Amino acid sequence: MKPLLQPARRIVPAGVLGGIAVACGVFLTATSGWLIVQASTRPVILTLLTAVVGVRTFGIGRPVFRYWERVISHDGALRDLAERRTETYRSLIPLTPARLGRRRRADLLTGVVRDLDDEVDVQVRSLVPLIATLVASVLAIVVAFVLLPVAGAVVAVLALCAVALGVVDGALERRGQRDVLAARGEVQRIAHLYAANTVELQAIHAVDDLARQLAEAQAAAERAARRQVLGRAVGLGGSLLLTGLGVGVMAYAVSGPLGAGALAAPVAALLVFLPLALGDVLGLVPDAVGALVRARVARRRLVGLVDQEPAVADVARERLTPAAPTLRLVDATASWTGAAEHLPPTTLTLAPGEKVLVTGANGSGKSTLLALLARQLDPSAGRYEVDGRDVRTVSLAGIRDLMAVVDDDPHLFNGTVRANLLLAQPDATDRELDAALVHAGLGRWLAGLPDGLDTQLGTGVRGLSGGERARFGIARALVSGRPVVLLDEPVAHLDRPTATAVLGDLMASADRRTVVLVSHQPVLTEAFDRVVALDASPAPPLPSSIGGSS
The missing domain is CATH 1.20.1560.10 (ABC transporter type 1, transmembrane domain)
Structure with a gap:
C-alpha cells in the first residue's frame, strides 16, 4: 500500500x-x-x-x-x-x-x-x-x-x-x-x-x-x-x-x-x-x-x-485459455486457516464435459473441494493441475477465468435483469442473455416481465423466489461462457421437485461444460456421469462466513 x-x-x-x-x-x-x-x-x-x-x-x-x-x-x-x-x-x-x-x-x-x-x-x-x-x-x-x-x-x-x-x-x-x-x-x-x-x-x-x-x-x-x-x-x-x-x-x-x-x-x-x-x-x-x-x-x-497472507499465490503471469480443460487433483489437501486441514488427501480427475456429483456429510470437505477447484485456496499438500500444468505456475486470473461458481444464495443487485446478467459477461448480447435465461428454466418468467431485460430487480421492486434465484445464478454462469461450472449446494433450500427441475435444466444446457455439484445428499444422480462420496469423518469447523456446510 x-x-x-x-x-x-x-x-x-x-x-x-x-x-x-x-x-x-x-x-x-x-x-x-x-x-x-x-x-x-x-x-x-x-x-x-x-x-x-x-x-x-x-x-x-x-x-x-x-x-x-x-x-x-x-x-x-x-x-x-x-x-x-x-x-x-x-x-x-x-x-x-x-x-x-x-x-x-x-x-x-x-x-x-x-x-x-x-x-x-x-x-x-x-x-x-x-x-x-x-x-x-x-x-x-x-x-x-x-x-x-x-x-x-x-x-x-x-x-x-x-x-x-x-x-x-x-x-x-x-x-x-x-x-x-x-x-x-x-x-x-x-x-x-x-x-x-x-x-x-x-x-x-x-x-x-x-x-x-x-x-x-x-x-x-x-x-x-x-x-x-x-x-x-x-x-x-x-x-x-x-x-x-x-x-x-x-x-x-x-x-x-x-x-x-x-x-x-x-x-x-x-x-x-x-x-x-x-x-x-x-x-x-x-x-x-x-x-x-x-x-x-x-x-x-x-x-x-x-496485510494478510493470501490463501493463493499469484506470482505467475501466464494465462491458460483452453476451451475444455482437464482438471486433476493429486493427493491434494486444503485448509482455510492454515492450522488444520479442511479437505483430506483427495485424488480426482475431471475430464472435459464431465458431470460429477460430490456428496458427503456436513464437514466432509465438499465446499473446501469446490474452493480448491475454483482456486480460492491453494493446496496445502499435493497438486492441482489444469491440462497438466500446476495451477501455481499460472496466473490466478487465468484459472479463475475458467470457472463459473454458483452458491446456494446467488446475490442479485438492485438493478435491471440485464445488468445483473452482464456482470458475468459484459459483452453478451440480448439474444445471449435471453438464451441463458431460457436454458436455466426462466423462459416463462422472462416472458412475464413487464419490461423484459430492463425490468428492475430488488427489494421493493420485484423480488425472486428461492427457485428463481437459483435459476438466475445458473443463467449467469451460462452467460459467462466459462467451460467449468462449480455449484455449491445451489438447490439446498428448494423443495425436491423444484430442485430436480432446476438441475435438469442445468444439465440440459451445459452439455459441453464440465459441471461439479456438491450436495450433502444425492439429488438427480442419474443426470451425472459420476458420484463421488467424500469421507464422512468431520473436518475442523470453518471460520465464520466461509463455506456452506463443509
Whole structure:
C-alpha cells in the first residue's frame, strides 16, 4: 500500500497555493491596519496609493489562489482515491474468500469505503492545510522580523504554541476515534443485516426489533462522535485564546519602540494586526491534526484487512485459455486457516464435459473441494493441475477465468435483469442473455416481465423466489461462457421437485461444460456421469462466513 503521508500528485503545489492564499489574507488584514492608522494622520493621498494597491491586490489574490488551490488539491485527492481504491481491491482478490470470510461484511464495507475515504482525506484536510499554514507562518515571521526582530520572535512563538495545541488536540482525537470506529462498524453491521434480509425480517415480524437496535447503535455512534468533538473544541478554543494572547503580547512588544519613536504608528498597527490575522491560519491546525489522526486509525484497520497472507499465490503471469480443460487433483489437501486441514488427501480427475456429483456429510470437505477447484485456496499438500500444468505456475486470473461458481444464495443487485446478467459477461448480447435465461428454466418468467431485460430487480421492486434465484445464478454462469461450472449446494433450500427441475435444466444446457455439484445428499444422480462420496469423518469447523456446510 502507498504510504499514508505520501503526497498525491499536485498536493504540494496545492499546499503552496493555499499558503499564498492564506498569506494574502494575513497581509490584507495587516495592510488594512497600517492604512487605517496612516490615513488617520491625514497625509497626502498619493502616499497611500501603495497601501491601497496592496489591499486590493491581497483582496483579489486571496480568493483567486484559494480557488486555484481547491481545484488542484481536489483533483489530486480524487486521483489518489481512485489509485488507492484500485490498489486495495487488487490486494483483496487473493484474500477472497478464505481470509475475508472471517470478517463480518459490515466490517469489510467500512474498511473499503469509510476507512479508505478517511485515509485519502488526509491529503486535502491535513497535508494541504498544514503546508499552507507553514508557508503563511514563515512569510509572517519573516515580515515581522524585518520590521521589528522582537515581533518576529512573538509570531514564531505563537506558531510553536499552535503546534503544541495541535499535539494535545491529536491526543484527544485519537482517544475518541477508536470509539467512533467501533460504533460506526456496529451501525454498518445492523444496517447490512436489515437491508439484506428485509423480506425474511418482515415474515417473522422482527423489523421493529431490528429498527430499534439500529436506532440504539446510531445513538451510540452519535455519542461517540460528540466525545470526539471535545478534542476539536479544545483545539478551536485554544486557537482563539492563543490569538488573543498573541495580540496582547505583540501590543506590549511594540509599545516600547513605539514610545521611543523607533517605530512608526502605522507599522506598529500592522504588527499588532499580524497575530489577529494569523488566528484564522492557526485555527486550521486542530482540524488538520484531527484528520491526520483519523487517517492513521483508518490506515491501521486497512492494513489489518489487506496485510494478510493470501490463501493463493499469484506470482505467475501466464494465462491458460483452453476451451475444455482437464482438471486433476493429486493427493491434494486444503485448509482455510492454515492450522488444520479442511479437505483430506483427495485424488480426482475431471475430464472435459464431465458431470460429477460430490456428496458427503456436513464437514466432509465438499465446499473446501469446490474452493480448491475454483482456486480460492491453494493446496496445502499435493497438486492441482489444469491440462497438466500446476495451477501455481499460472496466473490466478487465468484459472479463475475458467470457472463459473454458483452458491446456494446467488446475490442479485438492485438493478435491471440485464445488468445483473452482464456482470458475468459484459459483452453478451440480448439474444445471449435471453438464451441463458431460457436454458436455466426462466423462459416463462422472462416472458412475464413487464419490461423484459430492463425490468428492475430488488427489494421493493420485484423480488425472486428461492427457485428463481437459483435459476438466475445458473443463467449467469451460462452467460459467462466459462467451460467449468462449480455449484455449491445451489438447490439446498428448494423443495425436491423444484430442485430436480432446476438441475435438469442445468444439465440440459451445459452439455459441453464440465459441471461439479456438491450436495450433502444425492439429488438427480442419474443426470451425472459420476458420484463421488467424500469421507464422512468431520473436518475442523470453518471460520465464520466461509463455506456452506463443509
